[in-house]
Amino acid sequence: MSTAPAPSAAKQAQAHVQRFGTFLSGMVMPNIGALIAWGLITALFIEKGPFPLGKIGGFGQSMVGGKLVDNIGIVGPSINYLLPILIAFQGGKMMYEKNPTRGGVLGAIATMGVIAGVPGYPMFIGAMIMGPLGGWTMKKLDALWDGKIKPGFEMLVNNFSAGxxxxLIxxxxxxxxxPLVKMLMDVLTVVVRVLVRNNLLPLTSVFIEPAKVLFLNNAVNHGVLSPLGLAEAAGPAGKSILFLLEANPGPGMGILLAFMLFGRGAAKATAxxxxxxxFVGGIHEIYFPYVLMKPALLLAAIAGGATGVATNMLLHTGLKGPAAPGSVIAISAMAGGDIAKVWIAIILATIVSFLVAAVILKMDKSSDGDLSKATADMEAMKGKKSSVAGNLVAAPTGEIKNIVFACDAGMGSSAMGASVLRNKIKDAGYGDVKVTNEAIANLKDVYDIVVTQETLAPRAIPKVPSATVLTVDNFMNSPRYEEVVEMIRTQRSGSAAPVAPVAAAATVGAAAAQDEAPAADILSTESIQLGARAVDKGDAITQAGQLLVARGAVDSAYVDAMHKREESVSTYMGNFLAIPHGTNDAKEHIKSSAMSFIRLDQPLDWNGNQVKFVVGIAGKNKEHLQILGKLAKIFSNNESVQALENASSADEVAAILGKVNS
Structure with a gap:
């Protein structure tokens, strides 16, 4: 048995930095709206703004109760209290998955300590430390007495333990x-001032521009630049150049313009x-594949970035707050009175980047490069499918004949998705297109299209470099299925009429198991529960598994395997349905094929999706594939889903799901 080589130390370090940066970004990005609101208020209403208003900007005095009092305004309290606490709350939520609100509250309380420790000092780094720490420590403490509190005392214990x-924290x-955070911020501030005073700030582009392409920028941008920039913007200057070090769209725009004029093939067509x-949407990752395709273009990005920074330094330009995303619209909104200067820096950065990229493209005598492969490489580095760069991958150039739906084990969700997709393709009249399902580990580069879950795409992409990879998050009615049908229709629009469904096409994938007909009564009324309640998805999985155990279809170890499967990949299918099932290694714990059905009184959060129906499945041999195929037909029909929701008895449910027993 061969094993994949272990990732290098450099790759592991890069992955750690990326995860750290993603975590920091996860705290900051949900609160960008609040940061922009603060930036706009600062730009408009401070004493030097176009509409100076002390009550809002926090300057001057007002008569209150016959006495003159200093105006507090919105600007100061927002940056000193509101913004750090919002970031800390988000960090606490992220650390306490089971009870995110509780984690967020503890993160906010913990952060008040560092805020009070240095009054009037924007404690963003402190919030990024104490927020996650508060949520994580509360989670660990709750675990100590989880399940040990007597009924009726839960609220008392939970409230007082949190308080x-x-x-204490x-x-x-x-x-x-x-004190430690204050010391760290002072050191970082000194470093930035040294760079500014010695005109060395443009050199940061040597690190920032490559870091952007490698997805390492979040760790620098949200961990260092944004907190320092906010602290500087809260001072007398009211703005900071640090917000422009990474956000300037000029370097990427110059590279894309060069491809528009001097590129070839797919790169030129998509530029x-x-x-x-x-430029307008502010999604910078869209140009990363072009750079990865020809790494020498990093020189263009660095040159453009340094030009933009140097111009902003020369013109004393800065933004009132962070611009996210890095769109010219967001940047202009945060520029205040410096909008003309900001645009000059963007234009000059674009021109320099374009000139360098044009020279590189003109002198490069190598092949055009593979934009699809570069996009796949970028997504592999990013660790997830790109919502925009994925659009750079063109549809297969050859005739689409072989489609595979891939999941972790190739037996559960992939069989369900393959069945739905196969039916849509057959209904469109293209029965000669083969649709199968397979485990990601067994994928080979022989498919035209690979459909998989978004979280699994990074594992699938390297195995199928020649295929178009599409991701889905809803197995019942994903719009991706229609895209596949449209790809086939467009491709064959100039050829003969669609091929009628043939017998061979109906026997692939999930239907390939039809030679092993499932035993009767896969679903019995004893395994149907209506009006059920579950605390969380783990509780729901346990209930579905215990119904299978009570039926005698599996032993208790299979229930553990159902939880293990959920840890690796979500079993949410779409249309309010989740189908928890065991891992591929749990076959020995299955005694006979069976299915359980639970309808919840209240929808349950399942990784951000609402679930009302929980269907547990265990399949002997390959019988579960046929079961999943039939369930796919039922749950892809909205009328059937509504009927299941309205059913008042187990017999009604059994009648609607009767196909699984036939």
Missing amino acids: IWGT AIFGLFAVS PGAALIH
Whole structure:
């Protein structure tokens, strides 16, 4: 048995930095709206703004109760209290998956300690430390008495444990953490000032531009630049150049313009659309595949970035707050009175980047490069499918004949998705197109299209470099299925009429198991529960599994395998349906094929999706494939789903799902 080589130390380090940057970004990005609101208020209403208003901007005095008092305004309290606490709340939520609100509250309480430790100092780095720490420590403490609290005392214990621990960790933040954070911020501020005073700030582009392409920028941008920039913008200057080090769209725009004029093939054809998404939409990752395709273009990005930074330094330009995404619209909104200067820097950065990229493309005598492969490489580095760069991957150039639906084990969700997709393709009249399902580990580069879940795409992409990879998050009615049908229709529009469904096409994938007909009564009324309640998805999985155990179809170890499957990949299927099932290694725990059905009184959160129906499945031999195929037909029909929701008895449910027993 061969094993994949272990990733190099450099790759592992890069992955760790990417995950760290993603985590920081996850705290900041949901609160960008609040940061923009603060930036706009600062730009408009401070004393030097176009509409100076002390009540809002926080300057001057107002008469209150016959006395003159200093105006507090919105600007100061927002940056000193609101924004750090919002970031901390998000960090606490991220660390306590089971009870995110509780984690967020503890993160916010903990952060008040570091805020109080250094009054008037924007504690963003402190929030990024104490927020996650508060949520994580609360999660660990709750685990100590989980399941040990007597009924009726849960609320008392939960409230007082949160209050007591919140008090302690806030005091810890006040005396232990705030001095360290203040020291770190002072050191970083000195470093930035040295770079500015010695005109060395443009050199940061040497690191920032390559980091963007490698998805390492979040760690620098959200961990260092944004907190320092916000602290600087809160001072007398009211703005900061640090917000422009990474956000300037000029370097990427210049590269895309060069491809529009001097590129060839797919790169030239897709560059105009990519430029619009990049420049106006602010999604910079759209140009990363072009650079990865020809790494020498990093020189163009660095040259353009350094030009933009140097211009902003020369013109004393800055933004009132962070611009996210890095769109010219967002940047212009944050520029205030510097909008003309900002545009000059963007234009010059674009021109320099374009000139360098044009020379590289003109002198490069190598082949055009593979934009699809570069996109796949980018997505593999990013660790997930790109929502925009994936559009750069063109449809298969050859005739689409072989489609595979891939999942972790190639037996559960992939069989369900393959059945739905196969039926749509057959209904469109293209029965000669083969649709199969397969485990990602067994994929070979022999398919025209690969359909998989978004979280599994990074594993699938390297195995099928010649295929078009599409991702789905809804197995019942994903719009991706219609895209596949449209690809086939468009491709064959100039050829003969669609081929009628043939017998061979109906026997592939999930239907390939029809030679092993399932035993009767896969679903019995004893395995149907209506009006059920579940605390979370783990509880629902356990209930579905215990119904299979009670039926005598599986032993208790199979229930553990159902939880293990859910840990690796979600079994949410779409149309309010989840189908938890065991891992591929759990076959020995299956005694006979069976299915359980649970309808929940209240929809359950299943990784951000609502689930009302939980169907547990165990299949002997390959019988589960046929079961999944029949369930796919039922749950892809909205009328059937509505009928299941309205059913008042187990017998009614059994009648609607009767096909699984036939």
